[in-house]
Amino acid sequence: MAEFLSEYALALAMIVSLLVGIFTGYPVAFLLGGLGILFAFIGDIPLPFLGTVGSRIFGGVIENWLLIAIPLFVFMGLMLERSGVAQRLLLTLQRLFGRIHGGLAVSVAILGIVMAASTGIIGASVVMLGLLALPVMLKQGYREEMACGVIAASGTLGILIPPSIMLVLMGSILQVSVGALFKAALLPGLLLGALYIAYLLITAWIKPEWAPLADPDSVDTDTTPLPIALLRDLLGPFLLIFAVLGSIMAGIATPTEAAAIGALGSLLLALATRSLDYRTLRDATRETSRTSAMILFIVIGATCFSVVFKRLGGDYMIEDLITGTGLGPYGLLLLIMGLIFVLGFFLEWIEISYVVLPLVAPVVEMLDFGLGLSSQGILVWFAILVAINLQTSFLTPPFGYALFYLKGITEGQVSIGTIYRSILPFVVLQLVGLALCLLFPALVLWLPGLIS
Template structure:
């Protein structure tokens, strides 16, 4: 049996093992060692050590636990409760004010943490009951929570983009700059859709009753000053430091983590329990990502050593696809992979398979990364799996069915696809800021 065939068999076994529910990171490491030993002998153990050490010394990955910690400590400090309430009061006279407050809160929280599950769950507990009490239509309410919670995949400081940058060797600040306009464009498209729906059908999202939004101006200003202003300043400081080259992503993430602690202390929520939970959840998420990165690094190295990458490259190039069609095919494959797999698994396992083909098809890794961030957002809203819907179902009232949540998400899925198409047609939406800041 040739080494190329052995590499392809290893890839097939890996996909089957993951779909059967085997632990992804250890499956990757195990298959890498077993097939590597069969194909290359004891050399695979030296490769195992080198790859593990390489991941442990990757400075870019240090930003991941720090950004995750910033998100968790802000969440547990109760800052988002005050933020949601203050935006809700400001938007009170407008139809759909609760939905708009939900979207804006999701957008701000997305810049504090890229964890979809945390964002959807938190807003499902915070915003969904408020909208239902205000007689908002169920599908309309669940749709904005499920879709808004996925914005953290794309909007900086996205953990996905950090991991993609480390995998593809692309500058994380450039990825952040490239994602900024598409992320805001996506959020803006959600807002326009909400306003069109509520002003064409007032029953979907009525304005807040006057008695509920009547708050003295000094009190409202104080609420904004203690909720919206501090978290906005923190986020803009972190992103500004990265985009203007003042600090590396890791240094900016450290500042963000400290800023999260300061905000928690300011809100008198910096308790030992909150700190312990935030550290535990951050370490658990970070450990999962790093073990996946180690496993995928070993797997990818053995796969390339056996010639599997060359076999796939020869097969794909033999199809004679034009670059645009190749890109569309890859996006469809990754979209389908987003049903059974988490985005972390897709980035660290399957991206290394496609990345070597980008040069041959003259596709920029920066554009490829932004398109796939949008693509993975779409897969979070796509039945039958649609992880965002199941996160929300776990905290929604029992009378809300999964099919109602699915129905509410469809329009946002269409908007995501529309923004992805816009980015492909007008690439300057991605390149404008990177060219302005880094050229």
């Protein structure tokens, strides 16, 4: 142990410094880049090597055409959020499920699934669902834990269900097809949504006072026949989802081209609903720029951090830690999943993806799980397992961003302790979904194999 600590002292110090720096509240992008430069000098790394860091950033990261899909998908999600589609769909779903206990919560979960396949923006989804559904649920008498939990969990489905920004970045990091990742993530994402709905219905059946029935007069305010209302409110999102995901899965368009189709489609949808004006376009463009810049800065900082970390022996340290356990392939996979789950309490999914994945992916790629998969197939399966795992990072305290988005819109009506308690069942459900995809790889790999 002493020999291990002395050999990898600087690499361990980088990890500890990163965790300590995160707790200080310093911007993560600058923290990652700053630690990379600082430890390059501490480790007496030659200055010419730092030039390769710049080459890696500008020649390998920023010039990646796949990253163009990120601002396009962000813009698509923001325009959809402002088009009023979600509000109309929630009211219609409430009419559909308003006669059963927990019907409004189920409507929120279904809306989360539909909007996840249309937007993929976590902050926008959680805020939108919270503003639309939380006041109604509390007024209807829902228990605060159930109302907050379903809003936070359903809003995070967009990070897994394609088109997902996280899957775009993972494809770039792992050098696997983003289209394959989109296909592989679809069933696990729907599985999580189904688990949420099953939990809500069972809980409402056991404890009906947690999810009381709605007042019929408040549900049936729309006089449009229900089938026509469902068709009207689902048609726009369905066509957009079909245009984006269908073009990717059919091999007609690359993810970047499909993102452009989605951005144009969201503009046309906003125009059709008469919600497109200068202010909406300006706000969506500004928020797209801000979100894309934040992601890009973190990518640049994480690249600097990981390059220096590897130069100091960090990749060999991780490999020694993983392979030195004596565990089999599945034991090592469980160990990595546990590590990522714990890191999710403190780090964002972008940092984990860019710092951890490049270190552990080569180890996982060489493992024999007895599934008869190619190295690319193993990486696709592994990426989806990591994506499901990272979805919990939005919900787990102390830095679960979905929790703080939700807290920000409650205006003091709900305590942070209540919000923390509300997400516990949904974190367990996500871990159940992760376990199912780990035990039954066909849940992940069946659709890519079928379509290809």
